[in-house]
Amino acid sequence: MEAQASKPESAPVLVADDDAAVRAALRLFLKSEGLSSVLVASPQEALVELGRGEVGLLLADLNYARDTTSGEEGLGLIRAARAQAPLLPIVAMTAWGSIPLAVQALQLGANDFIEKPWDNARLAAVLRNQLSLHSSRQQAQRLAAENALLQADSADKPWLGQSPALLSLMQKVAALAPTEVNLLITGENGSGKSQLAQAIHRQSKRAAGPFISLNMGAIPETLFESEMFGHERGAFTDARQTRLGRFELADGGTLFLDEVGNIPLAQQAKLLRVLESGAFERLGSATPRQAQVRLIAATNADLDQLVSQGLFRRDLLYRLNSVQLHLPPLRERGADILLLAQHFLAAHARRYQKPLRTLSESAQQLLLSHAWPGNVRELSHCMERASLLSQGDRIEASDLGLQAQAKPPAQEPELEQLTLDEAEKLLIRKALQRSEGNALLAAQTLGLSRSAFYRRLEKHQL
Structure with missing residues (x-):
């Protein structure tokens, strides 16, 4: 497996082709288009990469060394990839292109079809179009799923959030619930x-x-x-x-x-x-x-x-x-903690007819540093207690009742004392605190695209 990074705007394109020269050419082409790539030589390797869940598009040859004309191996890959990733954009590609083979690829789940030798402008247009449509479909699926989930007026909604782990789960729920x-x-x-x-x-x-x-x-x-x-x-x-x-x-x-x-x-x-x-x-x-x-x-x-x-x-x-x-677990959803906390505060304020209070910076820091062994249920109960007992306009760290479970964070070190990764993680935490858990706003504050921000959340397990 070969990889190429080049300041990507989206998850990498997975290229499956048994010809090393074709893979090399596509890597250079994708890099020129600002897209990162992961290159594999067989359908089996492609399915392994898909299982890791970090692929934005599959660009798959239909003919491989064992069967160079029928497209059977490539069609099998498309069938398996579509079953494994229902929303993934798939573009089929072959030097032995024919209308019947193209129709089979499309029937099995491919979104488009490219013939070799490809035209760069045509290939670029197809890939950009599919990536754009995929992004729109993901957003629509996520919003539809969230809207359906939010119909229940419950104070306990563990699916609210923007963390990559939760968004991946929501995508699966949207695909599987109607089955x-x-x-x-x-x-x-x-x-x-x-x-x-x-x-x-x-x-x-x-x-x-x-x-x-x-x-x-x-x-x-x-x-x-x-x-x-x-x-x-x-x-x-x-x-x-x-x-x-x-x-x-x-x-x-x-x-x-x-x-x-x-x-x-x-x-x-x-x-x-x-x-x-x-x-x-x-x-x-x-x-x-x-x-x-x-x-x-x-x-x-x-x-x-x-x-x-x-x-x-x-x-x-x-x-x-x-x-x-x-x-x-909630500890693996760092980007969701403050968003969930604000949601629970609002729900409990309505339930007990209390004024809606905001979280102080010290309270936010304590929430983000807590291990949450009781997960979302513990967070909901924590916000219920704070909503009932807090007397001020804001929820303070002392109102949370977490001192017995987690120590307040130590004084932050100077940036000069940190490694590059540590400094990046600290800046992301601060941006999330300032934006009260809003990942999009935090990304804008740091000058990052949404996809780049989520990749950093995954990298630092926030």
Whole structure:
């Protein structure tokens, strides 16, 4: 894999071509257009690079050494790339261009088609157009997802923010929510897994149906079948009336199983059987029943580790984990902390009919330096406390009640004492504080483009 950087305005163009001369020529051409590039020689290498998630466009040859005329390898790459990155712009390119091959490439997900030898002006226009459209689509998808998520008037909205980690998650949510695929949401306690599951339900085709939630860690093993599948009157002692289980209650909607890592091993086979067949029986009945349910599961546990320890069935994990969504912990979303804090302050002020207060600089610094072991839930509770107890016009550090969990930041060193990376990180932190978490405003303050600013946020894990 070869890389070339040249003050890019966007994420790099991934070039997949088995001809080293072509790769070299494209690297120089892209550099002249102000675009960075990542160069690979095979479809397999291209998919590895796509998995890293830092690609702005795929420029893919259709013919490779093993099959130089049919385009089969290149078409396979386009198919796999489109499945892996639904919104990624893809431009196909081949020296053996033909209308049927171009049509196949476009049908499989390519956005445009270029023939070799290419015309520089034409190639530049195609790439710029696709990158521009991609940026617009991302913005539209993000805004649509955010608008849908914000419809619920809740003080607990873990998805608000501008950090790269969250924006990447939002893009996946926008693409996956309308589908019927089973989802596994992973994340630490307090990161917002339940709220995200409800938001996905509201954006799905099942939004008019029920959203049924069940915390698997709160169910005694002896009541597992009754809670999940229901029971008939007289099925066991104290079963005085027929009761519907969660699968039946969720028919036509979404069933959310929280903390699935807590399901007892003996009961996992029963859940697996229902997921595989779609049929179940109430306790005390031999009548098979069906429920049309979309399943979303969540856990804060490492299910792969539980599998290796013999505590979780591998086949059940495969059923639950069609697609995994990871909610990053708040400490990895530095650019979101102040934005979320202001949102929670406003929500709690409305709830308790308190005046809306702003955060002092010392309070902002403390919020940014805190480790947030309780994640978004802890931040919401922190802002609730501050909203209730603060007496001044501004929230001060002393109002936050965080002294026991985090020490206030030490006095900042002089710039002359810092390395270049340390100085850059310090300047970005200060810009975020001054802009109250607004990444676009912070980027403008530092004279950076939005994409360049986000790359620096990722670099410094802010």
